[in-house]
Amino acid sequence: MPTKWTNSLIPTSRQDPSDAEVPSHKLMIRAGLIRKLGSGIYDYLPLGLRSLRKAMEIVRREMDAIGSAEVLLPSLQPIELWEKTQRRDAYGQNLFVVKDRHGREQALGPTHEEVITELAAAYFSSYKDLPKTLYQIQTKFRDEFRPRFGVLRSREFQMKDAYSFHTKLEGEGGLNEAYDKHYAAYCNIFKACGLPYLVVEAEAGPIGGNASHEFMAPSPTGEDIILQSSSGNYAANIEKAEIGPREYDLSAEPTAPLENIHTPNCPGITDVVAKLGITELDMLKTLVFEASLKTDEDLEQEHAYEAQYTPGAREFVPERFFIIAVVRGDHEVNEAKLLQTVKEKINPRIEAVALIEEHEAVRHDFAIGYVGPQIGATAPLTRVIVDFDAAQPNTSPSGWVTGANKKDCHVKHFNWKRDLTSKLRSDDAVVVSDIRNAMAGDPSPREEGHTLSETRGIELGHIFKLGTKYSEALSATVTDENNNAVPMFMGCYGIGVNRILAAAIECNQGHDDNGIIWPAAIAPFQVVITPIKYAGEVAEAVDKLAIDLEASGHDVLIDDRKERPGVKFKDADLIGFPIRVVIGDKGLANGEIEVKARNGSNGDRGENIALDTAVAKISEMLKSI
Incomplete structure (x- = not known):
């Protein structure tokens, strides 16, 4: 039976909520889809829940189609x-941890790799049991420091996560x-939802793994930065984006003596640029990182080894060392x-790089801010x-300006050959590599002569190899x-279901000054029938058309409120129903x-069309919306 407006709960509003920053947050609340209960916590009202369930059903359909079991x-x-996989520390304060009445700690899951691996270990014992893919649509939790953007960055959210299990990488099964099946399924899901999307190469982050793609909805309000090649054959998020070939030269002769400059209270690039009247392009940014193995036992051994040396000695410990990144x-x-450069060009056993802690910097005489x-x-x-763009001679009047390794001091006219490479004992002591974030205008890594452009996007899904x-950490063997x-x-394959709704609104064609513009597939109702006055022959015509439309597979809302037509029209536009039908006495008299x-x-x-x-x-009409 068609739904009537007066039987539902649709609290529309003309005012933007005071704490909303992006269109989806403003419009989902104003259109009565969601209601804020607390920081990063939302009620889903009838219209919002209908759209959420539609997105879920599309996801289920495509996951079932590739042989997954829910x-x-x-x-x-x-x-x-979480402690066995060492992810309790990796997630840090984003992980909700609660205690039961017995004092036992439990995690409110932001994801389910550990749980699904434990389940697989219990039931899969032989290669004959595999391959297998299991998935769920479940409520997840993340203790966001600053929940914002409505359902895009909330503390509680709906997520589809799938996990596949195999005995091999290549071949059938x-x-x-x-991974390829899920890639294709995700394309089908976002097409079916009516969303524009890009597939980009990505970092795995705290999930782990060695191959990863994100599915992004282009949006000017997106939190993620995407770099795309002008040739159209490459896209990656900023954490992953490579940069095409660049020349470098560390052998150029100096053009001026090294000059010490007193720069009190200028530990940052901006401070030095303002004081010396130069540009950021004239400076070398030098950061100190620590590279190490992951286990405490290995670290203790390397700390003991390091203790043998005085600051004057220049020795290299292959399993734990400091990186001067420029x-x-x-x-x-x-x-x-x-980290990738360290593993490829220095030591493949290194597991982590991290900015040096302040106490470590003091202990090793690094003048942070002036290195x-x-x-x-x-x-x-x-x-x-050194990054390629820094591994160059600088012909500006100041030459390269960089820290003097002494508090409140910088130097002008730094020269790579004179001031560093000629003083080292081996040619490979300085590594030149791509170690910076890509930017618009950088050369494309896939095709010579093309450049990268920058856009913003909303992450919809992420797939990992x-x-x-996890199987090693939790002894899940067959x-x-x-x-x-x-x-x-x-393999691991996730989709933020709530994000599908928000992204549909955030994309350029997803809203206008009047409200939301839903794609038909995930609109709360595909058709709203708005009678000028819901009574008599008009009401009979409305009811019959609604029933006929539903019999044809379309869901219909009847706006039976005793409101002025203008109010009803504004609400219909605000909510964004794909089709609005208006029926009145005059038109009905003409059929x-x-x-x-x-x-x-x-x-x-x-x-106007014939009834x-x-x-x-x-x-x-709905076929093209």
């Missing part, structure tokens, strides 16, 4: 599982095959790229890694064809009704 896992998770002053160090690359010639246990990270116990290869597409595809004022052709006409 489960429902608990939100409460034993903290011991392998992880790579499942980029041009207008660039930012990319820690993921820095320059030349310290790499004297500091113990260091390696210098996890490998054996016997192979030779009866040997082997850890299962795993006509007014039909208007919310996206304006049949004109700003809509069109007896309405079902066919509306069905045809």
